[in-house]
Amino acid sequence: MKLQNANVLITGGASGIGKIMGRIALEKGAKSLIIWDVNQEALETTAAELSTRGRVYIYKVDITNSELVAQTYEQVKQDCGCVDILINCAGIVRGNKTFDQQTEQDIRLTFEVNTIAPMMITRLILPDMLRRNRGHICNIASAGGMLGNPRMSVYGASKWAAIGWSDSVRIELQEMKSNVHVTTVAPYFINTGMFNGVKSPLLPIQQPEPTAKKILRAIERNTIFRGIPFGLHFIRFWQAILPIRLFDFVFGTVFGVYHAMDHFTGRK
Numbered sequence: 001m002k003l004q005n006a007n008v009l010i011t012g013g014a015s016g017i018g019k020i021m022g023r024i025a026l027e028k029g030a031k032s033l034i035i036w037d038v039n040q041e042a043l044e045t046t047a048a049e050l051s052t053r054g055r056v057y058i059y060k061v062d063i064t065n066s067e068l069v070a071q072t073y074e075q076v077k078q079d080c081g082c083v084d085i086l087i088n089c090a091g092i093v094r095g096n097k098t099f100d101q102q103t104e105q106d107i108r109l110t111f112e113v114n115t116i117a118p119m120m121i122t123r124l125i126l127p128d129m130l131r132r133n134r135g136h137i138c139n140i141a142s143a144g145g146m147l148g149n150p151r152m153s154v155y156g157a158s159k160w161a162a163i164g165w166s167d168s169v170r171i172e173l174q175e176m177k178s179n180v181h182v183t184t185v186a187p188y189f190i191n192t193g194m195f196n197g198v199k200s201p202l203l204p205i206q207q208p209e210p211t212a213k214k215i216l217r218a219i220e221r222n223t224i225f226r227g228i229p230f231g232l233h234f235i236r237f238w239q240a241i242l243p244i245r246l247f248d249f250v251f252g253t254v255f256g257v258y259h260a261m262d263h264f265t266g267r268k
């Protein structure tokens, strides 16, 4: 769906690629940019920076709170009308512990933010999109949702689940012959601060601005799945044809992916 004249809602849009996508959406003529984020200070800074480029509506909302999310959606409809494009972008990662050291609280929170919240928000907004037969839902998952990776088992699991859910909804809508579309995005590490400290000796860490542009282009082209970089599209092919231990050796040892998280510090 074209961004021009669209009401674009971005969760987690006060930071990282969400914030950049918001700016570019306005530059491409979006009717309004609606940002849901838990960080009030970042919301205000973002609104101050972007409001010269178009209409920006900010809402402080913890997306794990379904009741607050529902109230906020009603408010959005009053303030700027129906949402045309929903980008489920908010996400978290909790440390680089091996699974035996994970706390129940971190496991639950990671799934609440990365997996359950996008489902709940979509469940809330999708009926209006179906009624209007107009809309686009973009779910930002991760390359971590396509292959096992030590020290990010919980984050990876939350994104595997997000990919499975997102693509299933895409097929449901296709079978309904609906004009509502779904794009699932799986980026490799991006230099936003979320994964500070990761090392990737052979596969390049992605830059936020081009990543944001690629995601918006995927939405405008109704792309079903976008790996970033494009080479990620072949992960499943290599998984299918290589014996698992050989796959581990190539991706884990040669490309160094299985040690990427060793020096992770995350955002301070």
Ligand SMILES: NC(=O)c1ccc[n+]([C@@H]2O[C@H](COP(=O)([O-])OP(=O)(O)OC[C@H]3O[C@@H](n4cnc5c(N)ncnc54)[C@H](O)[C@@H]3O)[C@@H](O)[C@H]2O)c1
Pocket: 011, 012, 013, 014, 015, 016, 017, 018, 036, 037, 038, 039, 042, 061, 062, 063, 064, 088, 089, 090, 091, 092, 113, 140, 141, 142, 143, 186, 187, 188, 189, 190, 191, 192, 193, 194, 195
């Ligand atoms: N940065 C990477 O290396 C990378 C790689 C692959 C996928 N991703 C995914 O891309 C998305 C964006 O990543 P980013 O690097 O821009 O992250 P970021 O940390 O810069 O931004 C995430 C935003 O989500 C918000 N947020 C977190 N919890 C929230 C909650 N409960 N309610 C509302 N807002 C909340 C934060 O306040 C923040 O503004 C995430 O889903 C992430 O998992 C990131």
